[in-house]
Amino acid sequence: MSSAEQYLKPEVIQNISRLDLRAKFIVEGFLTGLHASPFHGFSVEFSEHRRYNPGDDPRNIDWQVFARTDRIYVKRYEAETNITGYILMDLSRSMGYTYRQTLTKFDYATCLAAALSFLMIRQQDPVGLVTFDDQVRGSLPARSRRSHFGDILALLQRSQPAGSTDIAGSLRRVGGMIRHRSLMMLMSDLLSDTEAVLSSLRMLRHAGHDVILFHILDEAEVTFPFTGSVDFLEPESSEHEIMDAAAVRVDYLDALAQLRDQYRETCLRIGADYVPLDTSLPFDKALLEYLYQRQARG
Numbered sequence: 516m517s518s519a520e521q522y523l524k525p526e527v528i529q530n531i532s533r534l535d536l537r538a539k540f541i542v543e544g545f546l547t548g549l550h551a552s553p554f555h556g557f558s559v560e561f562s563e564h565r566r567y568n569p570g571d572d573p574r575n576i577d578w579q580v581f582a583r584t585d586r587i588y589v590k591r592y593e594a595e596t597n598i599t600g601y602i603l604m605d606l607s608r609s610m611g612y613t614y615r616q617t618l619t620k621f622d623y624a625t626c627l628a629a630a631l632s633f634l635m636i637r638q639q640d641p642v643g644l645v646t647f648d649d650q651v652r653g654s655l656p657a658r659s660r661r662s663h664f665g666d667i668l669a670l671l672q673r674s675q676p677a678g679s680t681d682i683a684g685s686l687r688r689v690g691g692m693i694r695h696r697s698l699m700m701l702m703s704d705l706l707s708d709t710e711a712v713l714s715s716l717r718m719l720r721h722a723g724h725d726v727i728l729f730h731i732l733d734e735a736e737v738t739f740p741f742t743g744s745v746d747f748l749e750p751e752s753s754e755h756e757i758m759d760a761a762a763v764r765v766d767y768l769d770a771l772a773q774l775r776d777q778y779r780e781t782c783l784r785i786g787a788d789y790v791p792l793d794t795s796l797p798f799d800k801a802l803l804e805y806l807y808q809r810q811a812r813g
Contacts, residue, residue, distance in 0.1 A: 598698050599657045600635050600642040602628045602667075603689060605703035607648045610676035614735030616794040621676040623794045624702040624731050627801060631700060632667045634802075635659075644670055645692075647685035648678025654692070683711035687718060696723040705730055709774065713781050726787035730778060734795040737771070739764050 566588060575589040610621040618626070628644070635642040636659055643657035644667050653670050655663075682703055689699070699719055705712060705728075719726050735741070741760035748755055775791050782789035792801050 598635070598640045599695065600631070600640060600698040600700060601657060601689070601693060602631060602642065602644050603686070603699060603701045603703075604628055604644065604646045604671070604674065605648070605680075605682065605701075606646050606652055606674055606676050606678055607680040607682075607704075607706070608677055609680070609704055609706045610731075612736075613733050613794065614740070616734055618794055619676070620704050620731050620733055620794060623792075623798075624729070625671050625674075626798055627729065627731075627792075628671060628700075628702060629668060630798060630802065632664060636661060636664050642667070643693075645689050646670065646674045647682075647689070648676075649681040649684070651685060651688055651692075652678070657697070680707045682707040683715040686712070686715035690715075690719055690722055690724075693724075694722075696725075698725045698727070700727045700729065702729045702731055704732055704736075705774075705778070709777060713778070716782070716787060717785055720785045720787060726782070726785075728778065728782060728787060728789045729801075730775065730789065730791045732791075732793045734793045737793040739767055 566586070577588050581587055604624060606621075610624065611619050613619040613622075616623075632642050632644070639659045641657035641659040642663075644653070644655045645651060646653040653674065655666055655670055658666075682705065686701070693699075701716075716726055716728065739760070741764075743760060744757055745760045746755055746757050779789045779791075790801075
C-alpha cells in the first residue's frame with residue numbers, strides 16, 4: 516500500500532490541522548491513473564471562432580468558414596476557458612453527526628471541499644467558498660492563486676456545524692451573491708424540506724450555473740445498523756424519540772431510497788449532478804464517483 520493510499524483512510528487522516536496534506540493526498544490518490552482532470556471538458560458548448568495556430572487540433576477546424584473566407588479558423592469551446600467554482604458548505608447541526616466513523620459528516624465534507632479546492636487551484640481554476648446554516652455565515656470570492664488555498668483552509672477550519680437549517684433560503688441568497696455563471700458544488704446531508712431545496716437548485720440552474728450536489732450521509736444513516744430500542748435524536752430540534760429499530764428499519768431504508776431517487780431524478784431532469792456519498796467511502800472513490808457521474812451524463 517502506498518503512502519498516499521494510507522493517508523486516504525479516514526482513521527489516518529483525522530487531524531484537521533493538517534488539512535492541506537489531506538487535500539493533497541486525496542487528490543494524488545484520485546489522479547493516479549487518470550490522464551485528465553475531472554473538470555477538463557466540463558462544458559463543450561460552442562463559444563466563438565479564433566484563428567488557427569500551429570498545434571491546434573485539426574478536428575476543431577471549421578471548414579465551412581474556410582470555404583467562405585479562405586482562412587482557417589477553429590471552433591473555441593467553453594472547455595478551453597477557466598471554470599469558476601464555488602463550494603457551498605452546510606454548517607447545520609446535523610452535519611456534526613457520526614455513529615461509529617472517525618469523521619463526522621462535516622469532517623468528511625470538509626476533507627472533500629479541501630480536495631476539490633486543491634484540485635481546481637492546481638489547474639488554475641478560480642474557486643470560492645460559502646458556508647451557511649440558516650443564513651450565510653462566511654464567504655470567500657473565487658480566486659486561483661495558490662495562496663488562496665490557505666484562505667479556504669482557514670475558513671473551513673474556523674467553521675463548525677452548530678446552526679439550524681435553511682438550505683433553500685441560503686442557496687437563494689448565494690444565487691443573489693454570485694451573478695456570473697459558475698460551478699456550484701453543494702455539500703450537505705439535505706436534512707431539510709426536499710421540495711424547497713429542489714426549487715432552489717432549479718433556480719441556480721435557471722440562472723445558468725452548473726450544479727453538483729454531494730449528498731453526504733453518515734454510514735449509519737445509510738445502513739441503519741441499530742438493534743433493539745434506540746433513542747433517536749432530531750438534531751435540529753433536539754427532540755428525542757425511542758423506537759424499536761427492527762420495527763422501523765424497512766420503512767426507514769425505503770424512505771431513504773425514495774429520497775435519493777427523488778434527488779437523482781430531479782437533478783437528471785434539470786441537468787445537475789447528484790452524487791450520493793456516505794462517510795465510509797474513501798475520498799478518492801468519492802471523487803471518482805463524481806467523475807463517473809459526469810462521464811455518464813456527458
